[in-house]
Structure formats: structure tokens, C-alpha cells
Amino acid sequence: MPSPRSADHPAAQPPERDTVDALITQARRLRGGLDAVRESSATVDVTADPQLRWQRALCDLAVHHLDDLDGHLDQLREGLPADGADEGAYAAPPAPEEHRRGSLLSRVGSAEWNLLTDEASWSDELFTMFGREPAEGPLTLDELPSLVFSDDQEGLATMVTDCLVDGRPIDGEFRIVRPDASVRTVHMAGEPVLDADGGTACMWAVLRDVSELRRSQRAVCETRDSLQRQRHAARTEHRLAVELQEAVxxxxxxxxxxxxxxxxxxxxxxxxxxxxxxxxxxxxxxxxxxxxxxxxxxxxxxxxxxxxxxxxxxxxxxxxxxxxxxxxxxxxxxxxxxxxxxxxxxxxxxxxxxxxxxxxxxxxxxxxxxxxxxxxxxxxxxxxxxxxxxxxxxxxxxxxxxxxxxxxxxxxxxxxxxxxxxxxxxxxxxxxxxxxxxxxxxxxxxxxxxxxxxxxxxxxxxxxxxxxxxxxxxxxxxxxxx
CATH class of the missing domain: 3.60.40.10 (PPM-type phosphatase domain)
Structure with missing residues (x-):
């Protein structure tokens, strides 16, 4: 769903298709190289080595970042106007199925909340993200906190209030509890849309499911901490061994x-x-x-x-x-x-x-x-x-x-x-x-x-x-x- 813009926001010029295709090719080449690195260490048992666990976690985090980048570029290219008969000449090869399974295309949605009519409009992806059937309709801003994790409701309310009252852009995260009881982490970025008098008419936002990305980041932090603990223990043991050896x-x-x-x-x-x-x-x-x-x-x-x-x-x-x-x-x-x-x-x-x-x-x-x-x-x-x-x-x-x-x-x-x-x-x-x-x-x-x-x-x-x-x-x- 295209995001509405106020009159004081000039329209951005669309990027050249060749440039986007080149970026997609580079991103997928990097993804392939990273897969090769992961496969080369797939047979290594990392359970007993904190350093190997940390390295594996970093690879997983890099995979999520590259998958997200690939999805962003795909959306950017699909949103560009077609070039008629020459369209096929510019089309980049489709991503491998394993790259697109669970890609960003199914983890990014958009929403618009009209403050004058109290109506809400969600993209199909957003319904999927929230585990909600389209027939149930989108949630209004007042209803949205009903799916938000209790500890994050206050933070969401602050972001929405700052946007509607002070005109600040939205940029933050919160966790939602889906109907199947699963918890997902959502990043929301958006801004108010002003009417002719300068008042806030509606608010639009792009919401992104960053659950796997945050999980990978936590894994990197945890394995890094484990590695640091192991190194500290090794230094302590080494010092004790040296002192005992010198004493004997x-x-x-x-x-x-x-x-x-x-x-x-x-x-x-x-x-x-x-x-x-x-x-x-x-x-x-x-x-x-x-x-x-x-x-x-x-x-x-x-x-x-x-x-x-x-x-x-x-x-x-x-x-x-x-x-x-x-x-x-x-x-x-x-x-x-x-x-x-x-x-x-x-x-x-x-x-x-x-x-x-x-x-x-x-x-x-x-x-x-x-x-x-x-x-x-x-x-x-x-x-x-x-x-x-x-x-x-x-x-x-x-x-x-x-x-x-x-x-x-x-x-x-x-x-x-x-x-x-x-x-x-x-x-x-x-x-x-x-x-x-x-x-x-x-x-x-x-x-x-x-x-x-x-x-x-x-x-x-x-x-x-x-x-x-x-x-x-x-x-x-x-x-x-x-």
C-alpha cells in the first residue's frame, strides 16, 4: 500500500531498475558465499566450544540481515513501473526457493489509521504478521494494544502519542501475542500525515516482523558472553597453574x-x-x-x-x-x-x-x-x-x-x-x-x-x-x- 505524503514532502525519484537489479545480484552473491561458509562448518560440533558457537551465531545473524536486504530490494524492484516490451531484459533471476521461504516479503506489512473517520487500513501481509484473518478487519489504534505484550503497551502508547500530538516520526519495537499464543517482535516505522491546516489527519506506518533477527542478535550476545566467561576462566586457570608450578x-x-x-x-x-x-x-x-x-x-x-x-x-x-x-x-x-x-x-x-x-x-x-x-x-x-x-x-x-x-x-x-x-x-x-x-x-x-x-x-x-x-x-x- 503506497504511503500517503503531505504537500511539504516532495516525492522521491524512483531508482533506476538497472541499479536495483545490480544490488539484488550482489546481495544474492553475498548470500551464496555466506551459505558456503556455513556449510563448510556444518559438520563441526560447536556445543563444546564457545568461540565456535559465537561464530555460528554471527553467521546466522548475517543470514537474516542479507535475507532482509534481499526482500527490501525485491519489493523495491516489484514496485517500479514496467518497461513494456523491454521488461524481460531487466528482470533479474528469481531468488532460490530456500532464500525466499520466509523472506521479508511475508514479514513486512503497512497500515494507515485515519484519525478523522477512525478507520484503519491494513495490507494483507500485516494480517498474516498479526495472525489475524482479513475478514475480522484491521485493528484501530485503540484496539491495537489488545495484541501487544503487556510490558510493551506503555512504550507503544508513548510512540503513538508523540506522533499524533507532537508530529514526531515513529521508530520503535514492541512484542505482540498472536491468537496462537506465539510472541513476535515487531518494528514499526511511520509518520503523521498532515491536513491542509497543519493538523494530523492520519498516521501511516510500515511494520516489520524482526523476531528472527532479534533472536539471532541475542544468540550472538549470549555466545559472546559465554566466550568471554570461558576466556576469563582460562586466564584464571592459567594463572593458578603458573603459580602452582613456580611453587613446586x-x-x-x-x-x-x-x-x-x-x-x-x-x-x-x-x-x-x-x-x-x-x-x-x-x-x-x-x-x-x-x-x-x-x-x-x-x-x-x-x-x-x-x-x-x-x-x-x-x-x-x-x-x-x-x-x-x-x-x-x-x-x-x-x-x-x-x-x-x-x-x-x-x-x-x-x-x-x-x-x-x-x-x-x-x-x-x-x-x-x-x-x-x-x-x-x-x-x-x-x-x-x-x-x-x-x-x-x-x-x-x-x-x-x-x-x-x-x-x-x-x-x-x-x-x-x-x-x-x-x-x-x-x-x-x-x-x-x-x-x-x-x-x-x-x-x-x-x-x-x-x-x-x-x-x-x-x-x-x-x-x-x-x-x-x-x-x-x-x-x-x-x-x-x-
Missing amino acids: LPPWRGPLRFPQGGPVSLDLAGHYLPAATSALIGGDWYDALQLPDSTTLLSVGDLTGHGATATSGMAMVLGALRGMAVAGHRPGPLMGFLNQLLDTAAQPALGSAVCCRFDPATRLLEWAQAGHPAPLLFRGGTGRALDPPDGVLLGATSSADYGQRTEQLEPGDLLVLHTDGLLPRRVHGTDAAHEGTEQLLALAPRFTAARSAQDCIRIAIEEFGGAEREDDACVLVARVST
Whole structure:
């Protein structure tokens, strides 16, 4: 229904048909591209990822906006005068059925309320929007609030009063309750039509069903808020994991000397290498502890998982390892106890570890391992991996037996313990632990020339510190000196 205009409103010039057709083509091309983006992610499960849910909601919102734009342009083109025999040359191809189903053409209607005769005139689309049969007739301005949501009636009354009394344009939304009890959100835009004396003769408006658009906007807001909550929780968990890790890992730097003295001592240094993604704080540890019998405990290990859960599990395992070592347990039985601890924990986990006990009086090293890379021994400018005893991953089975081996160390020997996350992003089909061991062994000449354990750590950091690792890693260096 054409909107009446007062004499002081000049008639707008109709747009060129070619321009409208070009805009329609562009809008539908954008819609097709957006559909391709949506289809490419249709098989992705977004329920567990707030960021994916937010992205999907934004796509849905964009679809509604483009559908509305397509409908507006369709109406604009259909309202243009035909060009006679040349009309077919300007006709754009019809929109695909799935684009037009529920399009703007069925969601926009118009109305005019005559204040002098108290008559109302509605377009057919408006009857459909309000769920009202045309035979029932249009609602007057006094009757319209009967279908409006109770909380929105006051706002509608204010808009109508401002229009009729002050001559202000109408631009606002309200919710209606249709006869089938469904609630729809309607946007109304209109203005008063003045008579020759400048008084308000009638009011006309275009009403648009924006329910789906508002639903999509709410979905975007909700998923955005969910994403922000998840990020805040992740930052909090990361901070807790870092604080717990810093509290548990050894605070010492440089050489560790025996307070009781002795014929030999160990020059010790360790370093934690974070993953490429700082959020992936894992359960890796390195540790050195002087025991009551003057022996030294050396250990490295890694629990599966990331975040506060993995770090708290690491703290539990490391605390148990220290306690049992102080109580006098040897490395082999100690690994068995750790395995039982993980197997019966409230939150079962898997882990790997190496545990060594070094006697400074005899320079004898006792050690055991649980599914972990063996210690590397560097002597005389070359390096080799120690022959590992039997031992499966911690927490893998409740009945595992862990063997134990001994190695006689000499003055100047260098022992390197490490976890398996040293390498950069893993290539399919490669053994990351083996490759990391080989790269460490290749550093033998540089380790031999190093003056201290801390210098060896600097060499390892130069070799592995710049890599974008998938996981975090630890390196512990122990040098036997006189």
C-alpha cells in the first residue's frame, strides 16, 4: 500500500531498475558465499566450544540481515513501473526457493489509521504478521494494544502519542501475542500525515516482523558472553597453574653443594621450556633433592594433560616422590608406589618419569624409569642413552613391576635428564622422544666444552628454546666434579 505524503514532502525519484537489479545480484552473491561458509562448518560440533558457537551465531545473524536486504530490494524492484516490451531484459533471476521461504516479503506489512473517520487500513501481509484473518478487519489504534505484550503497551502508547500530538516520526519495537499464543517482535516505522491546516489527519506506518533477527542478535550476545566467561576462566586457570608450578619446581639456580661436604659434588642446573601456546601449562617437572643419607635424588617427569588439573597432579606426584625418597625407598620400588598412587587417585592420570639416586661417596647412580626417555650420559666428548630397565607408564596398570639399573659415574661425567616435549610441532610418523634424544646427543662436543651445568642448560635452550613445541618440556643437567 503506497504511503500517503503531505504537500511539504516532495516525492522521491524512483531508482533506476538497472541499479536495483545490480544490488539484488550482489546481495544474492553475498548470500551464496555466506551459505558456503556455513556449510563448510556444518559438520563441526560447536556445543563444546564457545568461540565456535559465537561464530555460528554471527553467521546466522548475517543470514537474516542479507535475507532482509534481499526482500527490501525485491519489493523495491516489484514496485517500479514496467518497461513494456523491454521488461524481460531487466528482470533479474528469481531468488532460490530456500532464500525466499520466509523472506521479508511475508514479514513486512503497512497500515494507515485515519484519525478523522477512525478507520484503519491494513495490507494483507500485516494480517498474516498479526495472525489475524482479513475478514475480522484491521485493528484501530485503540484496539491495537489488545495484541501487544503487556510490558510493551506503555512504550507503544508513548510512540503513538508523540506522533499524533507532537508530529514526531515513529521508530520503535514492541512484542505482540498472536491468537496462537506465539510472541513476535515487531518494528514499526511511520509518520503523521498532515491536513491542509497543519493538523494530523492520519498516521501511516510500515511494520516489520524482526523476531528472527532479534533472536539471532541475542544468540550472538549470549555466545559472546559465554566466550568471554570461558576466556576469563582460562586466564584464571592459567594463572593458578603458573603459580602452582613456580611453587613446586626447584627454586635453586646454579650449583647445588652438599652441606656435609664429601669427595665429590654435583653441579646442577635445570630449566622449564614452555609450549608454543602459553595456555598449555602441563605437568612436566624436574627436581633435585639432597636426602638424609647424603645421596641425591634426581628426577624428571610428565603427567598427561594441561592446566591446573595437570599441574596439581604433578605437585601431588612430586610431593609423594620426595617423601618416599626421604623415607629411604630405592628408585625401582619408588616407581611402583607412584604407579599405585596414580592408579587409585580420584582423577586417574597417566605419567612418565625417571628417578635417579646418586651416591657421592661411590659415584654410583641407581635409576628406574616409567615409560620415559632414558638419562643421557656424556663422557669424553661423546654421549649415549643409558640402557633402560623395565617400566611402563605410571597409572597404566595396577600390577606393573619396575626394574632398576646402576651406572658407575666418573669425575667430569655429564648426566642429562629430559622430558619428551623438546621438539617443535611433531611430524606425522616421527618418534618425537627419539628425535629429541638424538638432537641432545649431537650436542656432545658443546657440552664437553662447557664450563658448568648452567652453561649446558644455555646450550640446550639455544637448541630447543626457539622451537614452537606442542608441549612443554624440562631439562635437568647434573655434572660430576671433584
